[in-house]
Structure formats: C-alpha cells, structure tokens
Amino acid sequence: MKDDDVKRVVKDRYGRVAREAGSCCSSSCCGTAEPREVGKKIGYSKDDLASAPQGANLGLGCGNPIAIASIQEGETVLDLGSGAGFDCFLASERVGPAGKVIGVDMTGEMVARAEANASRGGYKNVEFRLGEIESLPVEDGSVDLIVSNCVINLVPDKKAAFKEAYRVLRPGGRMIVSDIVLHGILPKFIRESVEAYVGCVSGAAEKEEYLASMRSAGFEDVRVMEEAAFSLDCVNCGPADRKILDGLEISEEELKGGEKAIVSMTVRAVKPVTA
Template identity: 55%
Template structure:
C-alpha cells in the first residue's frame, strides 16, 4: 500500500457531518428492518458474517451464554465490538444510559443488573432501531427500560441524572466526538462513570476507507487514536481515564472486511473514565 493511500490521525475526516450521519442512519435502518434475520454484521460484505449467527459473533465480543440466553430473540444483532456491561460494574438501583442503543441488547442486560429499583435509558438516532427496541421491551418484560430517539451529540437527557454511561462501538461513528463526551459528562452525576467498548486507530487508515460512507458507518473509518481519545475525555472533564486495547479482538475485526486486513489499523478497546465529585 502506497504512502499516498493513507492519512495521519491529525488530518481532518473526509466526510462532512451530514453525509456521515446519513450513512450511519441508512445502514442501521436497513439492519433494523431486515426481514430475513441477517444483520449485516459489521459491513455489507457477504463474507463478513461467514454464516455465523449473532449469538456466535457475540461470544467473540465477550458475552457469555448466560447473557445470550437471558434476552429474548431480536435484541442481539451482533453489531458491537465488546461487552460494555462487563467493564461497567453496575449496581442495583443505578440509572444507566446507553449511547447508540440499537435493538436494546446491552440495555436489557444492564436492566437485569440494576434491578427493578434501577433504570436504563437507550438513545439512538435511527427511528427504525428505536421502534425495534421498543418492541423488544415487551418481549423482555423490561419495565425499567425506555428508548429515546436522539443523537448522542445532543442527548435527550437532563443534567446530572445518570450514574453510568455505556456504549458499544458507536462513538467512533460520530462526526463530533468531543461533543459526545461533553454531553456524556453533562448527563452524569458527580462520581458517575463512563464504560465504553469501541474501536481505536493503531495506524493511519487508508484514505479510500475514510472516504467510503459505508466504511465510516461500519465502525471502521471514524476511529480515533488512543492519544486523541484520551485528550477528548480529559478536555470534557473526565478523570481516571483508562483505554485498554484488546488484542484478542483481532479474531472478529478481521471478519469485518474481506478486501483489507483491518487488524493493521484498528483494535477494540475498553474505555473508561469518571466524573469527579465536587472538590476533588
């Protein structure tokens, strides 16, 4: 691959915000309204799923059999890059906010952790996904879960009303990540925490990938470096920021595109931070 085909992390993204949001919304609308049980996995490549069910793909992401069997069929679309609940350490009675909640899988798992005294709010910008997630509330008898239509850059949540924010391979899709982290910080109560699974960039991504709307919408073209993410989180006000790459994620990342080895450019990571209490 020639040097002209790559771009550095410091260069501006190649899709404007409107085009990027449109590509993301269109892709996830297609997935939400699929009638044949296929979920596109991570790209539109026919070889991406390789015949696997969402369950088998989710096991690679870090979910165990208990997770997979505790949620009714239709919520797990196998679209993430990790298991944010595994790093969130949820407690009974907490209020959890899921950025880019999709069909609701992580929300329903979180709901079981926080119990009837807790609350889970999912936010997604795709109307078709929100509709699907609301249907899944009934299937899962999840009375402590609700889904709201909105962008993660403009969260439909009041200030300091959330204990924990989770997200699964969604923030990389945003054209304005600093604003996402700023909104997350606003919504968290003092002492609240962020627990995110997402992809980070380990090497300059090819320009043709960054310019491709489908790649941008499929968790590939919009990844940031660890240093950039750490700076964004710190600037938003988060403390005790940790970003831990998961090298084992190569097992599923290599399936995301059959035309390029994405392991050369991105890796899944566990990203966490806290909103300090007053006076800290």
C-alpha cells in the same frame, strides 16, 4: 463526507439492519453474520446471550462494556447508541426494579425495534429515546453509569459526544465504552470508504486522540481496560454481507498496514465527585 451526510448514511444503513433483523453484518462479525456467535467472540456469556429477548442482539458490538461496569441495584444506566436494546436488557436485570435503564439511538427503526423487544420481554424499568449522542435527550446529572458499544466511532464530533456524556452523568458517575480506535494511519482506500465508515472503521479516531477527547470533556481516571487487535477481514456490510475489500486493487503491504492500525478497545472514565 460532511457530518450531515455521514449521519444520513449511518441512519439509512442501521435502519436497514433493524428492519432486516441483523442480516447486515457489523465490523465485529469476523466472518459470521450470526449475532450469537459475534456475542461470544466479543465477551458475552451464554447466560447473557440467552437472557435478552430474541432479536435484541444484532451482533453490532466490538466488546462487552456491561461485563466490567459493576452495575449496582437502583442505579440509572444510559446506553449511547442502544440499537435493538441488547445491553439495555442486560443492565435492566442488574439495576433491578428500583433502577432504570435509558437507551438512546438516532435511528427510528432501531428505537421501534428495541421498544417491541422490551414489550415482548416484559421489561418495566427500560425506556428508549430517539436522539443523537451529540445532543442527548437526557437531563443534567441524572445518570450513574453510561455504556456504549461500538457507536461513538460513528459520531463525527466525538468531543461533543463526550461533553454530552459528561453533562448527563452525576458527580462520581462512570462511563464504560467499547469502541474501535486506531494505532496508526489507515490506508487511503479505507479512509475514503463509506462502507468502512458504517462498519465502524474509517470513522475511528486515533487512540490517544480518543482518550484525550474524554479527558478534555472533564473525565478523570481514564483507563484502557481491554484492547485487542482487529482485522480488515472483519469489516462486512450489506444484506449480501459484501466486504469493502471486494473489487478493490489492494496490495498485501496496504492490507497488512491497515490491519496493524485498527484496535478494539474498552475504556473506563469517571466524572469527578466535585464536578
């Protein structure tokens, strides 16, 4: 698909997720469409899951970037692909009244849902903006920390996404990203699957290419903090929770090859103080 077609498909699918309150399972679900169980699987504590407004956690992540972000009071945090606002609300508690959290999402339904959640939860230091990661509606050098959870793999131009992240960070600012990456070549049936792209798999970049894109944007001290194997059985999408493997003739060898290629990774990077 062309980049514009990819964005259209992603907007449509995640718009439906927002409207259906998480009934579309993400690639992280591993057999369950219950967002709280997904959260536990990818590293969120019971306190985290209980503290955010109901409906903020849609089970769309593949890691917990907030856990290792070392958020300080008074900081400005930006969440790329903020969805219904789950990570934003967790960050809000950590930055306190003197801090600020900005969530950016390209899906209008997600922004509306996040704003409703913020209003219901009484959050005063969180705002949500409609926009694309490759062209962020955020001022230069205005953010202390960027987080993102299983979103940049949906962006066709990942180099542009990292350049934008670098632009909006203050010198010395940091970025923590959880994402799906590849350790090999995906089988053709996955690479060509629209369902797999929206499920964060076929749009994923090769691991070293992903890290190189961060470095080429100007980031330093790029470090993989966590890494875990992924399974094709975790790729679910659609209101009926239809797996992309259904109806396809796939050999056991192809299936095992695909599973070995897919990895969930959390990476940390820093914008140089002298930038």
